[in-house]
Amino acid sequence: MAITTDPVAINHWIACGWPGKVPVGGYWDTVLLGQNIRVSRPQPDIYEAAILTAGALGRRLPVQSRFCCIFTTLGQDPRPLPQIDEFDEPDRRLINCGSVGVNTSPYRMIENFLDMAHFPFVHTNILGAEKKTEVVSHKIEHRKDVDEIWATDCRFFQPAASKAATGGQMTDYTYRVMSPFSIMLYKNVHNDPGRNDAICMFVQPKGEAQCLAYMPMALVDDVNTTAAIIDFQQTIFLQDRVILENQRPALMPLAPAAEIPTKADVGSVTFRRWLKQMGISFGIYEKAAA
């Protein structure tokens, strides 16, 4: 696999591991945008990364440890990591669900995370039910000051919205696409709207259609065990993976006629337009066809 030549894709901080993956004093080798890299951990809280060429260590890469993940970048001028205040609130539980491999384009994963209409069919009787499938209109905006896409006023009926839920409810969602490779949501699983659960997905694109997904969460939940929460999240994600690995093509098509959206896809339409405007080509279908 060769490193991408796409300057747009390269200039991001990208998750490349989580603490459980890298033993203290050890390392783990992985791939970022086609480039082999080594992530090592000389001390418990110190991570390093470097390019790996034919088994030999090359250029050192910058590293940040944030949101329960390890981030690095191959670019010279990366977009900064987003600000997510919930991870700094002292009483929140920060839970990392490890990483899950998914063979598709990173943008298919972001788009699926942003989508409510699939809940009744893919997460049947958990995040949605076949009797209540409607997606009511919600607000989508490209916030130019932060260059993020926000979806607000999202509501969906959920039989079991989280591990902490005790019955069916209308759940309020806010979505936030923070980069082509990262997205998060806030959902009100509690009565206090100021204490929404924050759930992120950081995608590590190994190749154009080979990804790892990291899903750190900052939750308000003093009842459930960490294992039960992770189990819930992985159940959901593995249901998504069946879909994600069976979309055709795996690469994201950006031509308007390639795939037909409906009103519920306004978030996806905005996301695709944003990708097109930024001129990203890594993981995009049309370049492959050209």
Added chain:
Amino acid sequence: MQINDQVEADRWVGVALDSQIQSASSHPVILNGRELALWRGESGPARVWDDRCPHRGMRLSFGFVRGNTLRCLYHGWTYGENGHCEAIPAHPDLAPPKTICASTHGTAAKYGIIWVNLSATRAAHVPDLPNQPGWLPVRSVHLRASAPQVLDGIAEFDYGEPARTSMPAQNACVVVLGSDTQLFFALQPIGLDKTGLHVVVNESGEPQIPRRQRLARQVARLRDTIEAGGGGVWPSPRTL
């Protein structure tokens, strides 16, 4: 942009035994590398469509059947037998625009085999076979061999009795054994080194079940013989 925009030859290719496609089911089929969904409603004939939902490209072979509609597993978009989208669950009150349509292909059931024609013209006919009271399913097999290699293998195979082989069409082959057994082979080119073979036999006075069991075992032996190398270098399973 069309995802599948290659020009397809005007010909009918057998892709499954009709008896194996149960009602209310959907299956993946590959023809010359093109991914197709073969499905049947709760009643009626089987249909072959491109294996992708026009909405978000999800494979329709993962879909589920309600009545005589095929519904996409991802968002439940509902397609009628003519391919038109009839319902979008995210907007229950919306009548889907007529432009939303699955990519459908000519499909026919004949001789107990499901045939598909991917061309837009569909002027060709399903291969003609000798007049028979009826055809009964034997079995389908997949072979690690090209379609021409499979045809050669069928002609050269030792059936244990005198055999006469003829080819009523490019992807079809008839083998006559003795006085009252006619085997019909429909070839499905899957990829360069992979071929599906769908086999039926004429009705006869012989007890049907033991006869078809015996023939099914012969078809498996035919597959093994062809895969063992009727000439040429065979790719190992690992490299496929």
